[in-house]
Amino acid sequence: MRLLKSGCSIFTAAAVSDKKIITNYRQNKYITTLFTMGNITVKEVTENYVAKDVEASVRAFWDENNTYRETRKLRANGKDWLFVDGPPYTTGYIHLGTAWNKILKDAILRYQSMNGKHIVERAGYDMHGLPIEVKVEEKLGFKNKADIEKHGVANFIEECRDFALTHKDLMSDQFRNIGTWMDFDDPYQTVDKGYIEAAWHTLKLCADKGYLERGSRVVNWCPRCGTAIADAEVEYSDETDPSIFVKFPIIGRENEYLVIWTTTPWTLPANVAVAVGAEFIYAKCRAEKDGKEELLWIAKDLAEQILKYGKYQKYDILETKTGKELAGTTYASPLADLVPIQKETEHRVVTADYVALENTGMVHIAPGHGWDDYLVGLKEHLPIICPVDGNGNFTEQAGIFAGKYVKDLETNQDVITKLGDYMLAVRKITHRYGHCWRCKTPIIYRATSQWFLKVKEVKDQMLEEISRDVTWYPDWAGSARFHDWIAEARDWCISRQRYWGIPIPIWVCPKCNKCHVVGSFEELERLPGQKMKDPHRPYVDEITIPCDCGGLMERIPDIFDVWYDSGVASWATLRYPEKKEDFERYWPADMILEGQDQTRGWFYSQLALSTMAFGKAPYKSVVMHGFALDGNGKKMSKSLGNVVAPEDVIEK
Amino acid sequence: MRQYILSASAPWDDLRFSWEGVKTTMRMFNVLWNVYKFPLPYMALDGYKPAEKDGVWDPSAVEAHVKEFCREDRWLISRINSLAETVSAEMEVCNLHRATRPISTFVLDELSRWYVQLVRPRMWLEEDSVSKQQAYDTIYYCMRRLLTIMAPFAPFAAEKMYQNLRLGNDPASIHMVDWFKGVDALHDPVLEEEMQIIQNFDEAVSNARQNGKRKGRWPVSEVIVASDSDAVINAVAAMNDMACDRANARKVTAVKGLWDKLEWTAVPTMKAIGKQFGRNGPKVKAFIENTDGCSLKAALAKDGKVPFTDGDFSCELTDEHMTFTEKMPENIFGAQMDNAEVYVDVTLTDELEADGYAREIIRRIQEMRKQAGLAVDAKIAASAVIADERVTALVNSQHEVVAGEVRAESLSIEAGESGPEGAAEWDVDGLKVFISIKEKC
Ligand SMILES: [Zn+2]
Numbered sequence A: 001m002r003l004l005k006s007g008c009s010i011f012t013a014a015a016v017s018d019k020k021i022i023t024n025y026r027q028n029k030y031i032t033t034l035f036t037m038g039n040i041t042v043k044e045v046t047e048n049y050v051a052k053d054v055e056a057s058v059r060a061f062w063d064e065n066n067t068y069r070e071t072r073k074l075r076a077n078g079k080d081w082l083f084v085d086g087p088p089y090t091t092g093y094i095h096l097g098t099a100w101n102k103i104l105k106d107a108i109l110r111y112q113s114m115n116g117k118h119i120v121e122r123a124g125y126d127m128h129g130l131p132i133e134v135k136v137e138e139k140l141g142f143k144n145k146a147d148i149e150k151h152g153v154a155n156f157i158e159e160c161r162d163f164a165l166t167h168k169d170l171m172s173d174q175f176r177n178i179g180t181w182m183d184f185d186d187p188y189q190t191v192d193k194g195y196i197e198a199a200w201h202t203l204k205l206c207a208d209k210g211y212l213e214r215g216s217r218v219v220n221w222c223p224r225c226g227t228a229i230a231d232a233e234v235e236y237s238d239e240t241d242p243s244i245f246v247k248f249p250i251i252g253r254e255n256e257y258l259v260i261w262t263t264t265p266w267t268l269p270a271n272v273a274v275a276v277g278a279e280f281i282y283a284k285c286r287a288e289k290d291g292k293e294e295l296l297w298i299a300k301d302l303a304e305q306i307l308k309y310g311k312y313q314k315y316d317i318l319e320t321k322t323g324k325e326l327a328g329t330t331y332a333s334p335l336a337d338l339v340p341i342q343k344e345t346e347h348r349v350v351t352a353d354y355v356a357l358e359n360t361g362m363v364h365i366a367p368g369h370g371w372d373d374y375l376v377g378l379k380e381h382l383p384i385i386c387p388v389d390g391n392g393n394f395t396e397q398a399g400i401f402a403g404k405y406v407k408d409l410e411t412n413q414d415v416i417t418k419l420g421d422y423m424l425a426v427r428k429i430t431h432r433y434g435h436c437w438r439c440k441t442p443i444i445y446r447a448t449s450q451w452f453l454k455v456k457e458v459k460d461q462m463l464e465e466i467s468r469d470v471t472w473y474p475d476w477a478g479s480a481r482f483h484d485w486i487a488e489a490r491d492w493c494i495s496r497q498r499y500w501g502i503p504i505p506i507w508v509c510p511k512c513n514k515c516h517v518v519g520s521f522e523e524l525e526r527l528p529g530q531k532m533k534d535p536h537r538p539y540v541d542e543i544t545i546p547c548d549c550g551g552l553m554e555r556i557p558d559i560f561d562v563w564y565d566s567g568v569a570s571w572a573t574l575r576y577p578e579k580k581e582d583f584e585r586y587w588p589a590d591m592i593l594e595g596q597d598q599t600r601g602w603f604y605s606q607l608a609l610s611t612m613a614f615g616k617a618p619y620k621s622v623v624m625h626g627f628a629l630d631g632n633g634k635k636m637s638k639s640l641g642n643v644v645a646p647e648d649v650i651e652k
Numbered sequence B: 001m002r003q004y005i006l007s008a009s010a011p012w013d014d015l016r017f018s019w020e021g022v023k024t025t026m027r028m029f030n031v032l033w034n035v036y037k038f039p040l041p042y043m044a045l046d047g048y049k050p051a052e053k054d055g056v057w058d059p060s061a062v063e064a065h066v067k068e069f070c071r072e073d074r075w076l077i078s079r080i081n082s083l084a085e086t087v088s089a090e091m092e093v094c095n096l097h098r099a100t101r102p103i104s105t106f107v108l109d110e111l112s113r114w115y116v117q118l119v120r121p122r123m124w125l126e127e128d129s130v131s132k133q134q135a136y137d138t139i140y141y142c143m144r145r146l147l148t149i150m151a152p153f154a155p156f157a158a159e160k161m162y163q164n165l166r167l168g169n170d171p172a173s174i175h176m177v178d179w180f181k182g183v184d185a186l187h188d189p190v191l192e193e194e195m196q197i198i199q200n201f202d203e204a205v206s207n208a209r210q211n212g213k214r215k216g217r218w219p220v221s222e223v224i225v226a227s228d229s230d231a232v233i234n235a236v237a238a239m240n241d242m243a244c245d246r247a248n249a250r251k252v253t254a255v256k257g258l259w260d261k262l263e264w265t266a267v268p269t270m271k272a273i274g275k276q277f278g279r280n281g282p283k284v285k286a287f288i289e290n291t292d293g294c295s296l297k298a299a300l301a302k303d304g305k306v307p308f309t310d311g312d313f314s315c316e317l318t319d320e321h322m323t324f325t326e327k328m329p330e331n332i333f334g335a336q337m338d339n340a341e342v343y344v345d346v347t348l349t350d351e352l353e354a355d356g357y358a359r360e361i362i363r364r365i366q367e368m369r370k371q372a373g374l375a376v377d378a379k380i381a382a383s384a385v386i387a388d389e390r391v392t393a394l395v396n397s398q399h400e401v402v403a404g405e406v407r408a409e410s411l412s413i414e415a416g417e418s419g420p421e422g423a424a425e426w427d428v429d430g431l432k433v434f435i436s437i438k439e440k441c
């Protein structure tokens, strides 16, 4: 029989609380069952689901009952499952992308834990590097490294440390708030002593296997920050530069020139060669302007256009040669009288594969200021000239230009003016130009002495590791995207000329030039018999190590590239080398999960270091996620004003 | 927020944030919240005890006896097990979005919009009813399972609800519960398919009613389902009672193929006819127009052709030469569903109208009881004044039904233009009704 309990909907309409039920049913025989439903206590159930309130009450419940740790404890006998948290940079505030990252991780960790896995994890933070230095410099009103030295490196470092630690705490609170179950009480931090020791130990392992190398090399250089920066840290944007055509006088010929093209007049004081395409046809043009004749070498098919730029009224071709035939021709620098180093240097024509049949078909080569130039220089044994200092100013070697900042418009103009009659034409060009990712200063290329890890030597092994031992989600992240990136691997410049970072543990004897890589704090204190206060600069710089030759070895002033820092995370989070047994037990990681930008970043730096140090991949599976975009598909950014804060989402 | 973010896109695609999406997700949680809280008072009133062993919930009590449960219970149990299997499989390959989206669909379309509607009347049954006990068991079972598979994605909401549902010795947190990956034996694909068909049917009937401007609360005499699909025919036959209930129809009839009450008119396709038959074209045209459309359609369906002879001229006509337009019989309105057509006869008889009005009055008295905060079994005295003589008579023919349903010891139904002092004025499809109720102690 169907009988309506007609009061039924009282419950669904009004807020149902124990109290209300009692009031409504005071005289009711059901009263004794109101408090419990079998063994269940029916607590207050609100009318609507209010996310903010539910989340707050559950957070309080978890805190009160230590639920996160109790859950980990419950699964302690399960199968070990190491997860390594890719460390966010301690900027202080999490945005939707950072939140998404942690939410994805948290969902997977909770799932694995419910499936009985013993989850081994710590939250992590990336806390060194230029972004923090720049923030502190801004706060203190500094313009360059000289200001930092004046302020005192120790004072500067402590400011940086302060910034990193307070911002780390802010972020931990936000991550806890969105319900992330990771160890935020004891996160791994790249500034920790133990972490730094892991980084040192790793370098020692790499050095022992012969992967560490010192080299003079052309690097991307930020003249404001005064340091080398990685390829991945260069941001490109459009910039307008002069596009100039210059006549280089051929030695032993009267009135005969090679016509070259460049967009960086300031690199001409470093010129050592002109590159041509071996098979291209070059023409000697007899060109006439205002009744004056000149003999100009230009790629045959390009000559007409170039001569038009130079406002020549007519020309004819006297002879042609291939690039191969032209090679070896010597010429003088048009700046020889103004730049002493140019007077001393021999200049000649060389062939190079990368020369394109555009502009004049002849490329000005300055191995000290360009990557391609540098490679040509190595192949042809050309001298490497770099008359520019770390702040981007010309040195004494640059003669008349000494002291000028190379990226000033006036400097380029000055070079152009000084070239005088050697200028064939000046035009303008708008092209992509690299900038420092941190301070937006236009970068330059500089030949400097840096430390490298020979990643190219382990490239094949890395490729093998990721295809054989690593599972990718989605599959194409590994098989296509990451594979292609590794296949292009270059040796990794790990040194940076800054302050807030892990000091590179290399000590060099100024007397005999012997190098020593320190692999542990114990070793560093034992060798010189000195106590180490803190492994950061400047404290560690004070320690000297006696050399066999009787000299005193000093630490090189460089710090590590921050990608090196996070690259050691999978074993540093396990407190390796201090706790070798945990490393043996848990490593490599069962999973890591990060954004697609980490294909060139953390996925890569970890794999490179792990392959060199331990001969295998540091992770068994990798999950890749995308970017957080706004509703129109634009990347969220502060300047666009479309950033969505995670707390706003919960609030609404 | 988490559920939104996880379901919005594949992890490796970019996440396109939209407030609209957040709102939709919040709506889903509100729906889930309603589902969660709706049985609690009934369970509390009846002192419902989920099966347990040493204070730990024992799902085997449901799983082992599922065959004895009602159809909709078995269906929901099957669905939650299928859902668990899907979510588990997707999680194994880190397809988080494909793991979370089906959860939302389950909550909205299956749990809330379907099961809760079907099961609600059973919550009102007498205390010791087995069917009610099974309804409690089913909904408790499914909530516990659902919370488990939601926990990784909605850790707060799952925990909040779990804390209210867990038994004394159950794990202290939903996140300490073992993952539930589904029990294959509880998966009943045939039942799931049939139920899906009834859900489709339900939607089609409501579309057809809309076409006929007949609201769902007015009963109809018959609904026809015409289909070529055996699955549809079988499902409507097997679940006929549910189909009737959902359609609010006295009868639901399934017919294979076309419904013979439809009138078809054949329209000659002149382009094809002219091209093929030339000067004989007009003869063919006249034949098609003058022959009964239904018989032409039947012949085409059976043989694929219709022979035509006129004097010396003879030919065979196919569906190339004609199209059909359907004409609904009077008061019949149709709508499509997957693999079938639904026809609803919206003709109102006095009896149907009486039934419908009675229910309208019942619904409003129930609403007033609710607003007055009356106890479930409180007796009342009620009066209804209806501003229409005919309707008053119709409702009075259902006097006993109304009184029984609203637990009225006395009930007066009269015609009039105004109610007594303090009566609530209601508008029933443009008709004024004045109702007053009083509790009888
Ligand atoms: Zn910079």
Ligand SMILES: [Zn+2]
Pocket (backbone or CB within 6 Å): A509, A510, A511, A512, A513, A514, A547, A548, A549, A550, A551, A552
């Ligand atoms: Zn020495």
